[in-house]
Amino acid sequence: xxxxxxxxxxGISARSIRHYHRLGVLAEPERTTGGYRxxxxxxxxxxxxxxxxxxxxxxxxxxxxxxxAEAGGAGGSGSGSDSDSDSLSNSNSNSDGADPATHxxxxxxxxxxxxxxxxxxEQIAQLTRQRDRLDVIAQRAAAGLPxxxxxxxxxxxxxTCRAEAADDPELTALLDRxxxxxxxxxxxxxxxxxxxxxxxxxxxxADRRRAYLGMLAGFQHIEGRRPAxxxxxxxxxxxxxxxxxxxxxxxxxxxxxxxxxxxxGEPSRPADRPGPTLDQLLPDPAQREVLRRTLTALGVLx
Numbered sequence: 444x445x446x447x448x449x450x451x452x453x454g455i456s457a458r459s460i461r462h463y464h465r466l467g468v469l470a471e472p473e474r475t476t477g478g479y480r481x482x483x484x485x486x487x488x489x490x491x492x493x494x495x496x497x498x499x500x501x502x503x504x505x506x507x508x509x510x511x512a513e514a515g516g517a518g519g520s521g522s523g524s525d526s527d528s529d530s531l532s533n534s535n536s537n538s539d540g541a542d543p544a545t546h547x548x549x550x551x552x553x554x555x556x557x558x559x560x561x562x563x564x565e566q567i568a569q570l571t572r573q574r575d576r577l578d579v580i581a582q583r584a585a586a587g588l589p590x591x592x593x594x595x596x597x598x599x600x601x602x603t604c605r606a607e608a609a610d611d612p613e614l615t616a617l618l619d620r621x622x623x624x625x626x627x628x629x630x631x632x633x634x635x636x637x638x639x640x641x642x643x644x645x646x647x648x649a650d651r652r653r654a655y656l657g658m659l660a661g662f663q664h665i666e667g668r669r670p671a672x673x674x675x676x677x678x679x680x681x682x683x684x685x686x687x688x689x690x691x692x693x694x695x696x697x698x699x700x701x702x703x704x705x706x707x708g709e710p711s712r713p714a715d716r717p718g719p720t721l722d723q724l725l726p727d728p729a730q731r732e733v734l735r736r737t738l739t740a741l742g743v744l745x
């Protein structure tokens with residue numbers, strides 16, 4: 444993904460991402476032969492976490508320290524800036540920029556004062572959301588969990604799976620990537636209860652954990668190979684997903700509904716802020732074929 448795509452997905456400016464690079468809280472990705480930065484899912488997840496923490500009121504100079512344990516110390520250098528160019532401080536001005544004292548004969552002082560009051564109410568609401576987010580961040584830090592909005596039961600289930608895969612570096616790396624993807628879901632808006640329930644079920648059942656870890660390993664095995672070459676493996680993965688409700692929900696988790704409330708302090712995703720596409724999150728053709736066949740078999744795709 445290029446910087447513009449990442450900025451659109453996360454909901455910040457490309458300039459902010461470059462600012463993260465300059466401060467050292469985000470490592471520079473490898474560049475293409477044409478000299479463009481090429482971001483992957485792990486980069487996308489880290490940028491989303493940085494933006495989330497910054498918009499929650501955490502100074503950027505502190506963000507690196509919060510993420511260091513999770514990201515292996517990928518930058519924590521500070522700067523004199525407390526926040527990036529998208530911070531709340533840039534949104535505190537009157538929206539129309541007009542001075543009530545200079546309005547013409549049609550001026551409505553009562554309406555002007557009401558607009559100013561509405562602006563203050565918006566700031567109060569934003570500060571309240573920041574305070575609630577900071578409470579969540581503090582609770583997660585005390586529980587030894589990375590900052591973010593991933594539901595604690597889901598994070599615990601992934602940690603249980605990770606402990607079982609501790610002797611397999613490749614499998615633990617896959618679990619870390621899985622957590623990145625789920626963190627993107629949580630940071631982007633509502634996290635479906637049905638999806639959370641599936642991970643809890645996997646974490647609580649040894650057989651399901653083995654099936655889940657086997658599915659991750661299967662996805663890793665077919666990566667980078669032509670779908671026609673790994674047709675048997677694709678078919679086995681589809682059968683595994685279709686045969687277990689908990690595994691199946693990992694790829695068919697429904698969008699958030701009334702029974703899957705927004706996480707504390709986090710508004711739902713704006714309609715004009717699209718989430719990452721399947722091609723962006725899962726660029727490998729063979730892996731996408733597994734999801735396509737599973738969703739087609741379930742009637743989700745036609």
